[in-house]
Amino acid sequence: MRKLSVLVLIAALFSCKKDTSKDPGSTPVTTVEYSFDSDANSGLMFKDGEAMDIMTSESRRYEIGKVLRVKAIDSVTIEVANFAPVDIQDATILLTIEGQAKPVKLFKINKIRAHGVKEMKYPFTGSTTRFLNTDNKEVDLSQYKTSGIATSKVSFDFTGETDLIKKLKSLAKLKWTIKYQDYNPTDNPSDNWKDNIDAKDVRRFSGFIINMAYLFQADTTRRAFINEPIVDNDKVVMTTEQKSTAFQQLIDLPKFNCGVVVNVSGLGGGGGTFGVANHVLNDYLTTDVCFIAVHEMGHMIGYSHSSSMTYPSDPGNRGAVVATGNVYKLMLSQDAFPIKKTNYYKATDL
Ligand SMILES: [Zn+2]
Numbered sequence: 394m395r396k397l398s399v400l401v402l403i404a405a406l407f408s409c410k411k412d413t414s415k416d417p418g419s420t421p422v423t424t425v426e427y428s429f430d431s432d433a434n435s436g437l438m439f440k441d442g443e444a445m446d447i448m449t450s451e452s453r454r455y456e457i458g459k460v461l462r463v464k465a466i467d468s469v470t471i472e473v474a475n476f477a478p479v480d481i482q483d484a485t486i487l488l489t490i491e492g493q494a495k496p497v498k499l500f501k502i503n504k505i506r507a508h509g510v511k512e513m514k515y516p517f518t519g520s521t522t523r524f525l526n527t528d529n530k531e532v533d534l535s536q537y538k539t540s541g542i543a544t545s546k547v548s549f550d551f552t553g554e555t556d557l558i559k560k561l562k563s564l565a566k567l568k569w570t571i572k573y574q575d576y577n578p579t580d581n582p583s584d585n586w587k588d589n590i591d592a593k594d595v596r597r598f599s600g601f602i603i604n605m606a607y608l609f610q611a612d613t614t615r616r617a618f619i620n621e622p623i624v625d626n627d628k629v630v631m632t633t634e635q636k637s638t639a640f641q642q643l644i645d646l647p648k649f650n651c652g653v654v655v656n657v658s659g660l661g662g663g664g665g666t667f668g669v670a671n672h673v674l675n676d677y678l679t680t681d682v683c684f685i686a687v688h689e690m691g692h693m694i695g696y697s698h699s700s701s702m703t704y705p706s707d708p709g710n711r712g713a714v715v716a717t718g719n720v721y722k723l724m725l726s727q728d729a730f731p732i733k734k735t736n737y738y739k740a741t742d743l
Pocket of ligand 1: 688692703
């Protein structure tokens with residue numbers, strides 16, 4: 394009896410093996426993997442000497458929740474770009490096609506280097522048209538193999554289990570879109586914008602803005618902010634509800650047009666104007682920079698110097714920059730920020 398069942402089992406195994414070789418539909422689907430970690434397989438954004446119009450172009454705008462950005466160039470071509478100044482490993486790129494319930498795992502990235510960028514064909518235009526969705530169910534994309542997919546019908550995201558990816562994903566709570574801006578292309582001594590920002594400014598800013606976003610996504614920061622005594626433009630103490638609304642306005646800021654200032658430490662205003670001085674871009678990995686950064690963000694949502702959304706004020710020299718600054722210091726002491734001295738890719742920038 395026992396012998397027989399072993400034989401049956403062996404026969405079953407063999408027949409199974411045979412079937413799979415005949416029927417490609419039953420071979421397990423695997424997600425294709427790429428690396429964009431060298432000059433041989435990727436380019437670099439924000440390299441010294443990169444043209445200003447490219448560094449500051451609207452096409453370089455990215456969502457803070459998608460610093461690992463994939464975008465469709467045309468129906469068969471995509472661009473993968475890492476807007477963080479750190480290498481990202483073990484990420485999975487998800488493709489959502491209009492009308493499909495679940496995103497498709499388009500490919501895995503073993504490693505993309507800091508500021509790495511790569512234009513490539515969709516994997517399904519090549520040898521494999523079988524993919525897995527996020528439920529690990531097979532999806533056949535052969536209908537798109539030749540014609541591709543209209544750019545208007547696709548959207549992308551990334552996912553992964555590493556500590557860094559989880560932190561970068563947490564930034565999706567914020568509506569910030571980030572672009573770099575040369576506010577003063579010609580020498581105008583009457584304003585405080587730096588003449589001709591350079592690639593190093595942008596590289597450093599790219600880490601600074603991620604850490605600021607990480608500060609604002611944290612519930613600890615929201616709680617500290619709401620518990621802080623803060624006065625409005627008329628020096629009236631804000632209610633819990635008003636502070637909650639103000640904090641949400643900061644989270645929901647749609648645009649950060651990031652520039653570099655001189656003579657002053659920062660500039661902020663409506664329309665997404667956000668500038669900080671080079672000393673802030675130099676210090677943010679080791680020092681609380683909220684006194685400047687959060688002050689300017691206060692201006693971005695309409696608060697003046699009368700309000701302690703900008704400068705701390707009486708009673709007790711308190712305000713938004715104090716509450717957020719305390720959490721910033723805590724995060725520094727806990728080595729919690731996504732961008733650190735130890736993972737920033739270009740030692741000469743620091
Ligand atoms: Zn100010």
